[in-house]
Amino acid sequence: MPRLTARERREGYQREYAFQQRHGKPFFPHVVFHDTIVSLIVVALIMGITILWYAQFGAIPTDPMAERTGGLLGPAYEAKADPGVLGYHPQPDWYFFFLFELLRIFKTPELLIVGTIIIPTIWMVLLIGWPFIDRNPDRRLSRRPIALSIGVMVPIVLLTLTFYGSKVPAEGGAASTEPGAAAFAAGACSTCHVLANAGTAGNVGPVLDEAKPDYATALALITNGQGSMPAFKATYTEDEISCLAGYVATWSAAVGTTPGPNAATAKDYPASCEKAGGLFAGNASSAAGP
Amino acid sequence: MSTLLPPPKEIAMLPVDWVEERSGAISFGKYMLFRNVPKDISWLQTLGSALITVFILQATTGIILAMYYQPTPETAWMTIQWITNEATLGWLVRGMHKWGSSVMVVLLFLHMGRTFLFGAYKYPREMTWITGAIIFILVMGMSFTGYLLVFDERAYWATIVGVNINGTAPILGPALSYILMVGPEIGTHTLSRFYSLHMLVLPSAIGGLIFLHMLLVVRLGVTSPPWSRMEPTERDV
Ligand code: HEM
Numbered sequence: 021m022p023r024l025t026a027r028e029r030r031e032g033y034q035r036e037y038a039f040q041q042r043h044g045k046p047f048f049p050h051v052v053f054h055d056t057i058v059s060l061i062v063v064a065l066i067m068g069i070t071i072l073w074y075a076q077f078g079a080i081p082t083d084p085m086a087e088r089t090g091g092l093l094g095p096a097y098e099a100k101a102d103p104g105v106l107g108y109h110p111q112p113d114w115y116f117f118f119l120f121e122l123l124r125i126f127k128t129p130e131l132l133i134v135g136t137i138i139i140p141t142i143w144m145v146l147l148i149g150w151p152f153i154d155r156n157p158d159r160r161l162s163r164r165p166i167a168l169s170i171g172v173m174v175p176i177v178l179l180t181l182t183f184y185g186s187k188v189p190a191e192g193g194a195a196s197t198e199p200g201a202a203a204f205a206a207g208a209c210s211t212c213h214v215l216a217n218a219g220t221a222g223n224v225g226p227v228l229d230e231a232k233p234d235y236a237t238a239l240a241l242i243t244n245g246q247g248s249m250p251a252f253k254a255t256y257t258e259d260e261i262s263c264l265a266g267y268v269a270t271w272s273a274a275v276g277t278t279p280g281p282n283a284a285t286a287k288d289y290p291a292s293c294e295k296a297g298g299l300f301a302g303n304a305s306s307a308a309g310p
Numbered sequence: 311m312s313t314l315l316p317p318p319k320e321i322a323m324l325p326v327d328w329v330e331e332r333s334g335a336i337s338f339g340k341y342m343l344f345r346n347v348p349k350d351i352s353w354l355q356t357l358g359s360a361l362i363t364v365f366i367l368q369a370t371t372g373i374i375l376a377m378y379y380q381p382t383p384e385t386a387w388m389t390i391q392w393i394t395n396e397a398t399l400g401w402l403v404r405g406m407h408k409w410g411s412s413v414m415v416v417l418l419f420l421h422m423g424r425t426f427l428f429g430a431y432k433y434p435r436e437m438t439w440i441t442g443a444i445i446f447i448l449v450m451g452m453s454f455t456g457y458l459l460v461f462d463e464r465a466y467w468a469t470i471v472g473v474n475i476n477g478t479a480p481i482l483g484p485a486l487s488y489i490l491m492v493g494p495e496i497g498t499h500t501l502s503r504f505y506s507l508h509m510l511v512l513p514s515a516i517g518g519l520i521f522l523h524m525l526l527v528v529r530l531g532v533t534s535p536p537w538s539r540m541e542p543t544e545r546d547v
Pocket residue numbers: 354355356357358359361362365418421422425428430431435438439440441442443444445446520523527531532533534
């Protein structure tokens with residue numbers, strides 16, 4: 021890698037600049053012409069996508085609170101945000117998919133911070149500091165093998181993460197008839213967690229059959245959230261939360277109808293489910309659902 | 311009797327001369343228009359100006375949206391619905407703002423890729439790159455804060471996950487989440503805080519940085535392509 025002294029560097033730039041001044045072309049009309057055409061194309065593109073987006077909407081719904089559906093380009097709007105809504109897949113805009121995928125890759129509580137803070141921070145530092153990292157004065161790609169390979173790898177990594185980040189979790193199987201199973205499967209929990217007994221396949225948070233939380237841990241997590249998991253104390257009543265916590269403690273890592281290793285920490289949980297009622301109570305007592 | 315009037319052409323120039331004498335705006339404009347740029351730049355160097363266009367488009371459509379949008383949990387979603395369904399061409403304004411943001415992110419990547427491959431961030435243009443990189447991060451902040459404003463289910467849950475991601479940072483994290491949401495949950499104050507960041511704080515920061523970015527680009531001149539034949543490094547190094 022050739023090294024230049026500060027003076028050589030400065031004089032090299034000054035020669036280049038003087039050459040541009042002598043042999044260049046005027047900004048107007050040459051650059052103005054190119055810039056105008058590209059700007060017009062970009063505005064036309066934005067308008068075109070918007071018109072396609074609008075054309076694929078369903079009719080204005082008669083229910084004033086309902087979502088206005090769309091096709092491939094997405095709905096006009098979804099239903100109004102409701103903290104108490106059950107079972108929603110959080111999905112960011114496409115340019116955050118790569119971060120979302122990092123969250124899925126590092127989903128265990130100990131590693132989570134790698135995906136949420138450490139890697140993004142390193143990326144931002146590398147991005148801002150890049151001119152000081154690449155000290156090679158040459159601008160020709162043939163003389164910049166390292167920069168070139170980074171320039172090829174970064175888009176590949178980002179596109180791959182974006183692609184996987186765009187996938188919605190697979191449909192799970194059927195929920196068991198245990199108390200709390202139906203509520204877990206229909207609720208927000210299913211979005212992020214795998215729990216075989218509830219038949220859920222969410223892939224944002226830890227697999228509960230592996231994490232096997234006991235009752236107290238599950239109760240604290242559902243109530244107050246942790247890491248990227250939301251707090252649910254505003255969404256569910258106390259009975260509903262203890263029902264869900266008990267269900268998770270009892271049935272994660274269960275084998276068939278034999279409860280999992282932490283079942284003993286939540287012996288009385290069906291009573292909370294009974295009190296919570298609705299989806300929480302289990303099929304035996306509320307076969308018709310809510 | 312008054313003296314003879316000067317010829318019409320000179321009369322027409324009077325206001326122009328007046329402005330020029332007091333501000334130098336005319337000679338500045340002439341310099342900007344007729345300064346020389348490298349002879350072998352063309353389409354790849356248009357991405358930056360396309361970004362300026364999209365920024366102006368976002369500002370314009372954003373101002374129109376702000377005339378109807380009301381950032382409270384009760385009204386946010388309703389006003390978005392009204393803009394989309396009822397307002398004359400409201401769907402077009404909202405849609406162009408929404409899709410303009412995606413196009414802007416794509417253009418940012420392309421423009422960054424162009425300057426990267428051309429080595430245009432090298433001496434003396436390090437600060438041009440740094441201002442650009444900060445703009446890039448702030449634009450991501452625009453996307454994050456704008457996403458919540460629709461206040462539909464997707465926006466709500468994605469924002470919770472996003473805020474919780476900040477919350478995982480050591481020491482500062484929980485405080486940061488609390489400051490972003492103004493409390494433990496998304497509510498009235500969260501919306502107005504996001505709105506203020508989205509339409510006042512971040513855009514003025516981005517606007518100011520674009521100004522600096524352009525100042526540097528004009529002062530230093532656009533980089534000649536690396537294959538340019540009169541490249542001094544090729545002759546002298
Ligand atoms: C809204 C965001 C931005 C705007 C409006 C903008 C605008 C511009 C314009 C008009 C130019 C003149 C040459 C050209 O268009 O290629 C330029 C050059 C440049 N930009 Fe940006 N830019 C933005 C973001 C960025 C970002 C994110 C980066 C990199 C991290 C960046 C790095 C550079 C560099 C290094 C140059 C010098 C190019 C040269 O001398 O050939 N810019 N920018």
